Amino acid sequence: MRTRAGVATALALPLALLPTMAQAGSKTDQGASLGDAQGGKKGQNITVRTKVQTTVDGAPGSTKSGSLSSTDSNWTPPACWYEPAFSPKEIQSTVKTWRNFDISFFYGIGDFIGDSLDQRYKNGHPYKNYNLDKQGEGMFWAAAVNPNRKDEPEALSCDKPPFWVDEGDPPKEPLAVSPQVLAEYAYDELPVPDTEIKMAPTGKSTVNLPTWIWLDKAKFKKLSVTASLPGTGLSATTTAEPVSLHIEPGTGDAETYPASGECAINEDGSIGEPYAKGKAGKTPPCGVSYLRSTGDGESYPLSATVTWKINWTSTNGDGGDLPDGTFGTTQDVTVQEIQSVNR
Structure with a gap:
């Protein structure tokens, strides 16, 4: 049987x-x-x-957090x-x-x-x-x-x-597999981390007072994926490097720092600057000020998107650039009015 x-x-x-x-x-x-x-x-x-087969930074089995979206609307991985x-x-x-x-x-x-x-x-x-x-x-x-x-x-x-x-x-x-096809497939396998920004003040923001935004340098660093086809000698490595963080406040009633909303990566790999006591009167290198409060039970959808620069190399000497990739998240921000006490 x-x-x-x-x-x-x-x-x-x-x-x-x-x-x-x-x-x-x-x-x-x-x-x-x-x-x-x-x-x-x-x-x-x-x-x-x-x-x-793919390996991440030379170590297989890394956890994938998110998938990149190409900044070129006319291009996608195969x-x-x-x-x-x-x-x-x-x-x-x-x-x-x-x-x-x-x-x-x-x-x-x-x-x-x-x-x-x-x-x-x-x-x-x-x-x-x-x-x-x-x-x-x-x-x-x-x-x-x-x-x-x-x-x-x-x-x-x-x-x-x-x-x-x-x-x-x-x-x-x-459409036969080639080093470039492998490199483009590896693009899809890049395990970019979640774009979970840190903010100060936490909880509620206040109208007309800057909210500081930053990203941890230990989390956002260069990473690579190697794709290979066993038995063929074909292999390609695709590398992604974070270059900037873009802030969208979720409302037109806001100002971003810098004005473009594009926060460049620092030399040490971090983005923005953590808030600390004594910085309340300073303008953050990366942040936002809301000009209007949210209503009761309402919030603004603040989006934070990291742009990654992508290039590839291969075993046969081919290589080059691939379209930049982006990956971001959205989080709700509640904004309150400045509270004052009348004497």
């Missing part, structure tokens, strides 16, 4: 190779995990779970690409497995799927005998989806079924 796990393993590859709607999650002998095969713009979107996925023997053995498989309510499905696969990978349309004569001389490449962007329409743009690439030959497919 076949177990459920055995059935899932048998289903994995053929359903990923056919233009059907299916789910699978087994491991291939190359270590790839098959993801969902979904309908794309041409009726199919054949995908595998990517084998790309939603999908093609990467080495299947050997000739793997496709051949899976077709044989299918021909011995049937489902009670869909008699003959095994032969049907086997015939469909053989048309492409055995009978010369376009491959002959699964390319077994090239075993060890190349791989079938398949579409992989960026897990951070799997729900975006662009994730369906890699809609070609697995295709053969000889070992050492660069694939002619523009």
Whole structure:
């Protein structure tokens, strides 16, 4: 009797190779995990779970706090690409497995799927005998989806079924994995910290009195992510460095310090300056003054957004800049009137 796990393993590859709607999650002998095969713009979107690995600052397993948004509205990290996925023997053995498989309510499905696969990978349309004569001389490449962007329409743009690439030959497919693709994927994996600003006074701000704002230098520092594809020698490192904090008071009845609301990073890596006794009459290097109080139970949504400068390098010498990234948070600020005592 076949177990459920055995059935899932048998289903994995053929359903990923056919233009059907299916789910699978087994491991291939190359270590790839098959993801969902979904309908794309041409009726199919054949995908595998990517084998790309990432490390943060050289240490894997770092906790990701937030995702960067590109300051270039015309650019986003790639939603999908093609990467080495299947050997000739793997496709051949899976077709044989299918021909011995049937489902009670869909008699003959095994032969049907086997015939469909053989048309492409055995009978010369376009491959002959699964390319077994090239075993060890190349791989079938398949579409992989960026897990951070799997729900975006662009994730369906890699809609070609697995295709053969000889070992050492660069694939002619523009969306094939490359150092730049890895660098752009690493952009999505940068674990930028939450933008939780410190403010003084805490609690309630007061009309016309400056509120000091700053960020801890120990938290906001340069970080990097390296993305690599095992067995290919392809690797790229993407580095992000904080450069400024932008303040939006949440109302037009406010003044920011500086007037632009853009607080530059200090030489020691901090942003702004902590408030201390004796600074009440000074203008903060980073802060805000509210000109109107909030009503009872109301608040202003103050947003604080850090801008990160991004660049990348790779094992083949390629590299350059990527669009700046931003990540921010919003917090509610209550503003009270100055209280005075009449004698």
